[in-house]
Amino acid sequence: MFRLPPLRLANFVSPMPFSDLPPVLVQALTEHGYTAPTPVQAAVLTPEAPGRDLVVSAQTGSGKTVAFGLALATDLLDDDDDDGTLLPAETPRALVIAPTRELALQVSRELAWLYGKAGARIATCVGGMDAAKERRSLRGGAHIVVGTPGRLRDHLERGALDLSALKAAVLDEADEMLDMGFREDLEQILDATLDGRRTLLFSATMPRPIVALAKRYQRDALRISTVSDERGHGDITYQAVTISPSETEAAVINLLRFHEAETALLFCATRDNVRRFHATLLERGFSAVALSGEHSQSERNHALQALRDRRARICVATDVAARGIDLPSLGLVIHVEIPRDPEALQHRSGRTGRAGKKGTAVLVVPYQRRKRVESLLRAAKVTAEWIEAPTPEAIRKQDRERLLAALLEPVAFDDEDRALAERLMAERPAADIAAALVRAHRAQMPQPEELIGNSPDARRAAQAERHRPGFEDTVWFRMDIGRRQNADPRWLLPLLCRRGHITKNEVGAIRIGVNETHFQIPRAISGKFSAAVARTVGAEGGDDPVHIEPSQAGPRESARANRAGGPRPHAGAAPYKARPNGRGPGKGGKPFRKPGDRGPGNRGGHHK
Template sequence: MSISNLPTRLAEALEQRGYSTLTPVQSAVLEDQAAGRDLIVSAQTGSGKTVAFGLAMAPELLAGEEMLPPAGAPLALIIAPTRELALQVSRELIWLYSPAGARIATCVGGMDASKERRTLNHGAHIVVGTPGRLRDHLERGALDLSSLRVAVLDEADEMLDMGFREELEAILDATPEDRRTLLFSATMPRPIVALAKRYQRNAFQITTKSDDRGHGDISYQAVTVAPADIEHVVINLLRLHEAETAILFCATRDNVRHLHASLIERGFAAVALSGEHSQSERNHALQALRDRRARVCVATDVAARGIDLPTLTLVVHVELPRDAETLQHRSGRTGRAGKKGTAVLIVPYPRRRRVEQMLHGARIPAEWIDAPTPEQIRAADRERLIAALLQPIETDEEDVALAERLLAEKTPAEIAAALVRAHRSQLPEPEELIEATPEARRAAQQERHRPGFDDTVWFRMDIGRRQNADPRWILPLICRRGHITRNEVGAIRIAANETHFQIPAQLAAKFASAVDKFARTAGDDDDGIRIERATDAPQPGARADGPARRGPPNRSNANGKPGGFRKGPPRGR
């Protein structure tokens, strides 16, 4: 359908926004067989679905008129899973329906609820909100759904995944039975089918997702890494691409917090988004990305819902998505509006087969690549620097005078070298990685020789991977207990339920004495971890870490599997 066939006011709004044609999903919801019916719509992220359901509900709102009637009880309700997505939907509907005189109210968690209630009392044609806040207004009597003509569930599968089933049912049960229900869902799991069967009548299903499940504007890459190198690979990927805006996906808010802190420490301009951040903090973070004050966003899946950043060209899956749909939802933050984007999966060696199966099942053609090396990054830096410095520039008299003064005191070569040095000093250093070969991986599991550690004594601790043992807090604990420095600790081997570490033989007696004294006098400072001389060397299968390798410590999740980021000892330790 062409724009000229739409209601006059909506056509004017679309033309002002630069629309010349409608996207496939926008055209599909306006076809004759979809008119007036309940709809189940599956469409790719970034396909224009917000405008699609805005156009689909026009007959119920306008009822053949050019302007909406005076505002009262809402005629349309849009439910979205997150605050950011609800606010984005509200912004889209405002420009689309403002020419028709629409009043739109937004009701989301984290905002002033009393102000929202006053807005609802003054009347609204369209209400956009999140399930929890909408149910709260409904139960308090501030939200009157008795006149509702159309209800829209945006990203319904996500709302059910987030545990909003009761809220959705309470809201829909309060609406008239003859309302029209539009359900937008990327996937159709059984809970969605059950929801559709209960609240929709003779629904018409629309699928505009391409058979190319990989999304044509996104280049997928996968890189296998040693589990201990995950964070280092993240650094190198950011440095290699130097993307205008990048988003890094983690599985939990704790991992978001840790990775964000690591990036800040290394000099990256980064922000974080997770469930622990308030709406105000989210707004500040997103504005920093839009203003280019920040270039990297570390986020969880849920927190990133609804984010639309035109400059986003790189998505890194720091922790693997749970399935192909999540992979596409995450990656769909980039490659929008005809722009190209890159999505990179960081795959620990033990999980490569699982990722290959997921990509194959989803028909996503991913290129398996090696992790970027410092040499590759420095070569890319040189090319970027030369390209930037050779760009035409505009100068004024002050610039010329300063340049002449520099030339009088330094040679052109010295000035150029100083410029290059100043540029490089602003860039975080690339990280050295474990080689991506079977031999190197086996070598990484073994101890590495260090001068002064030819003759050592093994000690053991009664904690291991299952208790979240991590060299980042084990090493300071050893030094504190034994009155030694970190350079006097050799290899650290972490097994399932115990940890072994080396002390030079000439320091072993002094170390054992200090440890025994601590055990006798610690009192309230005792954290319950016992250190004692080992009766034999650790088994070769134990994982080796420690000062012998000055890289990131082991990272394990609560199940001992690689891929997570732990920040300290478990509770009770």
């Protein structure tokens, strides 16, 4: 555990009210609807804070941009500015560094209105913009410079950015900048400033690189944390959806269709997954855009504009690419892949539920990772409702309610609308016209997905169901592959049909275990099935075909025996044979791994 040097927590008992700020700031805040400071804003206004280096932790959407804008007041509005109007500046007084272009532009816009009445000149220096124009802006004199590390370093090396008189530097989302590999850029920029300048670190987490940065560039820093004990955002409803590992895409589609949010944001861990999910959504008829590190600045601009114009309703993004995105209409966040830590969960989810609006954050959880997510939620101090993925029936019910609400809304019709309505009424009955309207509405909506019931709850429910006709008397069989080998009903069922010369309707319940799978065959055809399986050994190709054999007991007894370390109760069961290669089961099959291989759902343990 790495710790910062001894830091004193801010005392929030008697924060400075807005009325005690310079009049130019009070007027700007009032015009933008601010009546009282948020916790992080109050913290930077305490008597202990002015003139100090700060290390600040605050959740997304807490007003931290205005907070560090207010913290800079002592450096920007000095005694020479008697009327609150800033004197012209040859070199910058304050510098704000942000990890992404979008966040830098957002910060620049916030500071522009906050210090607009003071006559502050703000220069923005970010990648993807005209560098020559930025240099002219810097030469013209700027009180505040906001930029990304790479572009600021470029201007510094070219002599366009003079930091010799800088009074304060702000590192916004400092942990993200270090994660993105900007440490060398940050150090070169800070090394070019005066030793007496203030350094304000805003960072959600305190990993080792942040600790090193604070030790090197800060003195007697004041530690401020406004992340409350109940860290979950009050305006966000959290849900966790348990799914079969193979059903992620289908579950996400059903969640989007169920909620039909005005704008939705999907978080993926990698560029490849962003690309794949984006393509899937477009293919299914959703209006979606993608944001990841592989997209150019022009592509990012077009994507964000499409979301603001409502031409697109869904954005698929990585964590870093989504930094700085502020979409007031965002009502739904889906964690397609589990966040890496509680802070990432908070940052992702905090994109919704802003400005008093309600939002929903949904975690898509493969059932074998439920315990990890429960631990993540506890660490984040978030209470989530555990639910099943929406079914097509539930989605259609929601569609009906939304359609009725939309059609019954009060609407003003003009004469042309009424004339066309009268013509239609003359041609068709009113019921037919209404049915055609409903049909046209449904045709515009992507179809929901049928999900495999492979979560623990679904499996328990399936075990309690009565057998289908013809399955009153069955025989259990087993296969020597399970979840560790990526066993999945989608390719197991065709494999059984090919090997046993049966149809899918002749296969009963399928129970997938860790290293083996059990399935039912009607007793009347079990002999024929066994004979066909024996004849087709090796027909799938590969050096080590899937082994199929009768089982004297079902999956429960087998699992008990495995836990107890005893022999499996299988008739004539051959010892488990670890596969020497990673090849799949043959034609139409998916790859699987040896028990010792590491991969999704496998921590590298060996079969006992």
